[in-house]
Amino acid sequence: MAARGTHGRRPTLEEVAARAGVGRGTVSRVINGSPRVSDATRATVEAAVAELGYVPNTAARALAANRTDAIALVVPEPETRFFAEPYFSDMLRGVGAELAETEMQLLLIFAGNDRERQRLAQYLAAHRVDGVLLVSVHADDPLPDLLSQLEIPAVISGRRSAAETLPSVDSDNFAGAYSAVEHLLGRGRTRIATITGRLDVYGAQRRVDGYRAAVEAAGREVDERLIVPGDFTEEGGRRAMAELLERCPEVDAVFAGSDVMAAGARQVLREAGRRLPDDVALVGYDDSAIARHMDPPLTSVRQPIEEMGRAMIDLLLAEIADRRPAASRTLDGRQLVLPNELVQRASS
Amino acid sequence: MAARGTHGRRPTLEEVAARAGVGRGTVSRVINGSPRVSDATRATVEAAVAELGYVPNTAARALAANRTDAIALVVPEPETRFFAEPYFSDMLRGVGAELAETEMQLLLIFAGNDRERQRLAQYLAAHRVDGVLLVSVHADDPLPDLLSQLEIPAVISGRRSAAETLPSVDSDNFAGAYSAVEHLLGRGRTRIATITGRLDVYGAQRRVDGYRAAVEAAGREVDERLIVPGDFTEEGGRRAMAELLERCPEVDAVFAGSDVMAAGARQVLREAGRRLPDDVALVGYDDSAIARHMDPPLTSVRQPIEEMGRAMIDLLLAEIADRRPAASRTLDGRQLVLPNELVQRASS
């Protein structure tokens, strides 16, 4: 099967070279922006490229150069969650923007169930991408190990633990939580509770640590009854808030580990007849669209997610460029922690 | 499970052939599932593949076979809209599910602004995908023409006009709207209005056509004042509903061209003190999550979006397999129209 368009094949490097009256190597150098070409020759070649409408054949390039010019954003969650959370789309925006500067192609890969993970493993084994961006990875996920075994450059968003071994871009969850609680203390609140995220996510742990540290820094003792586990979902927020009202009805402030959980908590508070912020002050995390649209608008800690996305790309491109074995290098300068910022609104 | 040593190059076809004691061609045939291999040989080769942990080199394959085993889902909208609308994620789910059966890779490409469109054109010119899925294309979009010029197989969701030239998968908007209005008539409503979608979208036009046809079929005359233009947004729904209440305060039913617009209309109705469904019955379109979560839950016309996604993939794979020039074939059987279904809830 002669699988080709009927109207003329696409021109090849060779044909461009003939047209420009130069050798194949020279055209290749021009295409790839090598400095070792005289200005005159470069101009001639560029003219030939334009005339012929030459576009390099990616497959041939990939085969010869052993690179793909593509990177993958791997989301180890079902698509539904991906779309539900503004976190991901903000991240994607940052990544996309930074990547637009380059010739790199972005692949979006979901690995929410076993079948998809199987496919992903196959995909990675085939080295179909030059590097991988990992978002929201759980502590026990085998993916990072697979990646380093295959020697595929990768950058992770957040960290799996304090001893993260991969290059990473994280935000300062400890300081963010600290500032939120400090703010509530400053407002004169005395019984400040927290609804945590899933504690197998390191960032969620750090937020609890920040909560504890802020309470202790104010000279108070941490009341363990006021720390209620959530799971980052709205329903989890509802459950946790209900539990909280039962455990300690006189609670006057809640720091939720995510805006979505704060939204759930808010519903329960409303049903319980508590007014915001008069009876209970509420602070969320993420500063997502939900926070701005809540009634009253929600005070929230803002993570610079888009910027994190950009930083991840920068880091990953550097990893790809520096093809030394990852093990032989230190992590110095390859693990970023970006600052968080409290955005005050009417809920507190 | 083909666990393989972490060091050393990836094995090649040649090496698998040597290991299995057969020729290169035979291994290729096994890998590609050709029937012209004896069972015994096939088993031997498969064993060698497993032992060596062989994974084909995609770039080499693409170069030699002149195909990429990848297709693109092109979204000519900014990312934000993509993530905001359940339409897209449902579509993506269908597409993903159907594609999981194959070896094909899905690329998600946004072309929301000129720069992104520029990149896309470059990308397509490089033939980096075997086919393209086009969603929510406007009547005057140049993309479909570019695609047929490059002879890249493509399938479009919805149609740009009655005379769509591309293979397409649409849903029966006419019948869907008809059944919605018929339902309202059956409820004894007499002043039924409609808020339309953007009329440069063919499907929105067809919904209006269905509305008219149903009204006329009931032996009534269409009152043009009751047809108010919207734009698929919530704000547009609010504006249209406000306009409607002014034009014709005694309206007792509204058929909105989308759930999002229905949600906007519902707000205005609430503010105007109209109760649902007692004073005004409301019906939306899409049966999205919004419909289920409204108060009262919204009657809506369901499009089988996930199924449409599946159908698009089937069609596209057939297009890719049948590499004859698109112009030389008829569109028979390559344009699908799937049925819509009214989902009744408390709002009507």
Place this chain on the structure above:
DNA sequence: CAGTAGAGTGGGAGCGCTCCCATAGGTGAT
């Protein structure tokens, strides 16, 4: 029992690039 089909197989000839070595010519120092 030659004659004709297959079925099953091996391997040459590319696909269109990049990499790198060889070479030509230019420059300045000795």
Place this chain on the structure above:
DNA sequence: ATCACCTATGGGAGCGCTCCCACTCTACTG
């Protein structure tokens, strides 16, 4: 003038596959 050493350039040798033709067997045919 000689040498060393640049810069700019040409083109051979692959990269790892698929395609396809040639070949060998076997199994029928008449």
